Amino acid sequence: MVELPQEHPKRVELSNEVHARPPHPVTAPAKISCIALTTERPFHDDDRAYVEKLTKRFGAPAPEPGKKYHKVDMDGVTLVWEHHTEFMRYTVIIEGDAKPYKTALEALPNDWLTKMPGQLISAVHLDLVRASDREEMISEAKAYFPSQSLIGAEVAGGLGLVATDFRLHDDGFSRYIVLDKGMSDAHFGRTIQRLLDIETYRVMALLALPMAQDLILKLSGWEYGLSQITSEMSDPELDNDTDLLEQLTTLQAAIELGYAQSQFRFGAASAYYALxxxxxxxxxxxxxxxxxxxxxxxERRLAPAMRTSSSVEGRMQTLSQRVDRATQLLSTKVNISLEQQNQRLMESMDKRAALQLRLQQTVEGLSIAAISYYLIGLVNYVAEAIAYGSPGTNPKLITGIAVPFVLGLTAFGVWRMRKHIEKENPPADRD
Structure with a gap:
């Protein structure tokens, strides 16, 4: 036996994904009911446990823990449970003589049905009927629906016919009829699964439409607000850039919030529509x-709604980009204004510094004169003392000779002190 390399932990799960929800072969005549309920949470074992409550009543096998798909026979009634990303779907199938049930769903306990988790988003009854030829299939389809707006077509190369009116009837269910004059059970099962997917995904895709319609009104207000702000931005006489920037920031936050809240729904709608x-x-x-x-x-009914959602999403992206550009322009304008203010402030500070320097130089001159005056006074006292002890000495001469020396020494001392202060506290460079 060949030894394989280390296996990826998800290899088996991913390999089995293509077989996760296989179609169930169905033999006509048969009755099928399908209901789908939205769920606002990811897969949770409580959802599986609710299905287990039903299977226990019929003594049938329960879904295994962690499984999102389960098909089980319950006394001639087949239940197919599927857990999708946003919804759970329950399909009930009764093949052959369905008496005394008018619909397949009647075979399930009513108290279990009314307490199902989630909110109902889709409910459909399908009747599978045998027919002998094409004319009988068309006649049966038209008799099944009183409505004139009938949607239908032959499928499987003319071996079957599918018809519906895409309307909710008085019981809250939509209805399909599938007529067969030679389809295999497997082909029947694939056709039914496609019809159920069309019905469920069609409604799930349309969940984006109310959100898009709500955003259309908001978009008009946002676009008008942006035009008002840009109009004020272009007016050179107005000087409220800071207020405008705050308004733009608030507007951009509202747009980004709306985009974030709708992005998943619009993306999901696009995916459902493609399905x-x-x-x-x-x-x-x-x-x-x-x-x-x-x-x-x-194409005529669903496509316009999807184009509306796509258009709103595109408008939001474009508006967000416009607001972003306006914010950048206004931020640049505000920055330039601040730089100009800073430049004027620096010039004012330079002028003040120059004035302080001149004042300092003036004060230094006065300080030298004042200090020299007191020092010369001291020298005069010393000269008079010398003259007192040595008659014939002229104190005024000594004082006069000392004046230039005192002035020079005082000036030199002040200069040395200033240089020392400048060395200890160098002035900051200004670009």
Missing amino acids: VQRRTSELRESRVTDMQTFAEFI
């Missing part, structure tokens, strides 16, 4: 007279 288009193309429709095809309905 709807993919599932529709997999039906391989052939037109039936007087019926609108699924592809046409999706």
Whole structure:
């Protein structure tokens, strides 16, 4: 046996992902009910435990811990449970004679149904009926729906026909009919899974529309606010740059908040819409007279809503970029204004420093004169003392001769002191 290298911890899980939700082969006639409920939390074992409550009632195997998919037979009723990223889906299938049930969902306990976790986002009944030929399939489809706006097409190369009106009926369910004149059970199962995906993903994609419509009103206000700010920015007579910058910052914060709150929803809508288009193309429709095809309905009804969401997302991105550019321009303007103010302040400080220097020089001159005056007074006292002890000595002559020496020494002493202070406290360089 060949020894393999160390295995990636997710290898088996990723390898089995392509088989995570296999279609369930179905034999006509059959009744199918499917409900999907949104969940605001990631996968939690409580969701699996709720399914376990139901399987225990029927004595059927429960889903294993951590599993997000479970298919089980409960006394002739097949339950398929799927946990997706944003919703959980329960599909109930009764094949053959479904009496006494009008719908497959009636086979489940009502008290269990009413307490299901999440909020209902999609509910659909499907009837699988056998037909002998094309004309019978078309006649059965038209008789099943009283509405004139019927959406339907032949599938599987004409071996089957699918029809719906995409409307919620009085019981809160939408309805599909799938007619068969030769489809295999496996093909039936794949077709049903595609129809359920179309119904669920279609509604999930449309969750972005109310958010987009709400943002349209906000966007108009934000765009008007930006135009007002930029208009004031271009007025040279107004000097309120700081206030405008604060307004721009507040506006940008509101836009970024709206974008952050809607980014996931718009991204999810785009992904769901792509899945709807993919599932529709997999039906391989052939037109039936007087019926609108699924592809046409999706393009005419769902595509405009998706384009609205895409347009709002694009407007938000563009507006965010415009606000960012305006903020940069205004910040530059404010910085230039601050630099000019700093320059004027530096010039004023230079002038003050020059004035202080002149005052200092004046004070230094006066200080030299004052100090010299007192020192010369001391010299005069000394000269008079000498004259007292040595008659014939002229004290005024001694004082007069000492004056230039005293002035020179005093000036030299002040100069040395100033140089010492400047050395200990050098002036800061100014660029």
